[in-house]
Amino acid sequence: VANEGGKHWTVNEVRALIHIWSDKNIQQQLEGTVRNKRIFEQVAARLQKFGIDRDWKQCRTKYKNLKHEYKSVKSAQDSGSTSKSMKFFNELDAILGHCTTEQASKSDNDESERPPEWTEAKSEKDSIG
Numbered sequence: 001v002a003n004e005g006g007k008h009w010t011v012n013e014v015r016a017l018i019h020i021w022s023d024k025n026i027q028q029q030l031e032g033t034v035r036n037k038r039i040f041e042q043v044a045a046r047l048q049k050f051g052i053d054r055d056w057k058q059c060r061t062k063y064k065n066l067k068h069e070y071k072s073v074k075s076a077q078d079s080g081s082t083s084k085s086m087k088f089f090n091e092l093d094a095i096l097g098h099c100t101t102e103q104a105s106k107s108d109n110d111e112s113e114r115p116p117e118w119t120e121a122k123s124e125k126d127s128i129g
Contacts, residue, residue, distance in 0.1 A: 009054075009062055011087070016050045017043070017062055018091045027095065036060065070096055 009017070020026060020043050029039045040056035040063070047054050054062075070092040076084040086092075 013047070013052050013054070014062070014066070014088060015091075016047055016052055017054075017059060018066070018088055018095070020046045021063065022091070022095050030063075066092060067096065 021030075026039065026043065030036060033039070037056055037060075040060040043059045043063075044054055044056045047059065066088065069086050070089065073084045073086050073089055074093070074096075
């Protein structure tokens with residue numbers, strides 16, 4: 001399956017992908033959605049500017065693989081094992097290291113997910129009755 005996206009990614013290609021991925025705007029878009037073809041089309045377009053020819057599917061596959069590898073190395077480290085490591089761990093940790101706790105606190109409080117107009121509309125209705 002590793003070769004599904006054509007040729008293997010070079011170190012420079014992965015660095016460029018991580019560089020784009022580290023953009024706060026891209027991160028926020030990726031955190032908020034599952035249907036992310038449009039986002040990876042943007043990523044692929046930005047890679048093109050670096051002279052890297054990858055389509056959105058290749059970018060998404062590489063992103064998923066890096067994220068998966070990072071998570072398995074991270075959980076191995078958390079359990080005290082140092083045998084697992086990966087090439088871009090520190091770069092990915094800078095991106096992903098913070099969002100695990102951030103997302104956990106987000107899901108605890110569903111109120112914040114609601115648009116403000118919902119709560120306003122509700123309180124207006126209450127005052128009418």
